[in-house]
């Protein structure tokens with residue numbers, strides 16, 4: 001397998017015509033051109049800039065109501081930091097790349113951070129079809145964001161590819177005093193829709209790496225699975241990892 005080089009930094013994909021800028025600075029794209037393809041195949045020539053080598057690449061989108069913590073989750077995953085302070089709502093769409101090592105394969109995730117605000121919904125729709133995976137977030141301290149998950153799933157079914165990997169995340173699990181949605185409610189909803197589920201915290205870092213690793217593993221297995229290899233069981237993997245870490249049962 002030929003190994004390619006990942007384009008480093010943010011907003012540097014060649015797919016959209018113009019580079020998305022940072023949502024945190026309020027300069028994101030209100031109407032970015034949608035990327036032209038999803039999976040980057042190993043045989044394809046790559047753009048070489050300064051950056052890490054990778055074998056396969058996938059597009060992952062973060063979706064959910066405004067304020068649920070999509071941008072913070074991405075920043076925690078990419079930079080290991082929490083964006084405390086005043087909330088700056090993402091404008092349009094933004095992306096960051098991260099290369100992960102999955103079973104000795106370098107997997108590049110191009111992670112698209114969308115604006116949760118209704119007025120940007122048409123921009124987000126244009127990106128769904130190229131997403132290989134969607135991380136759908138609600139805020140465990142905000143019941144409305146949980147109630148809106150059904151509408152988000154309807155939207156996903158309408159605009160995304162049929163085989164898109166969807167994972168439901170209940171974010172802000174650190175906020176025990178303000179909790180408005182029980183973990184069991186999240187589990188029940190996820191079961192109803194047949195999607196894997198876990199709670200996360202961009203603030204404490206709880207399960208953030210695990211969420212992205214699980215999705216990367218699923219996508220990598222789908223692409224590179226040997227004929228006699230059993231199917232990767234995402235929820236089983238997540239449950240096992242959480243048990244091992246002893247992290248999530250409060």
Ligand SMILES: Nc1nc2c(ncn2[C@@H]2O[C@H](COP(=O)(O)OP(=O)(O)OP(=O)(O)O)[C@@H](O)[C@H]2O)c(=O)[nH]1
Pocket residue numbers: 023064065066067068069070071072073083084085086087088089090091114115116117171172173174175200201202203204
């Ligand atoms: N306690 C706690 N606060 C969080 C967490 N994640 C995000 N926040 C806070 O929630 C607010 C919104 O976070 P963002 O990441 O900007 O939300 P968003 O989903 O990107 O919102 P939009 O860009 O408008 O769609 C900010 O004030 C964050 O500091 C978390 O895990 N725990």
Ligand SMILES: [Mg+2]
Pocket residue numbers: 023070071072088089090113114115116
């Ligand atoms: Mg945001």
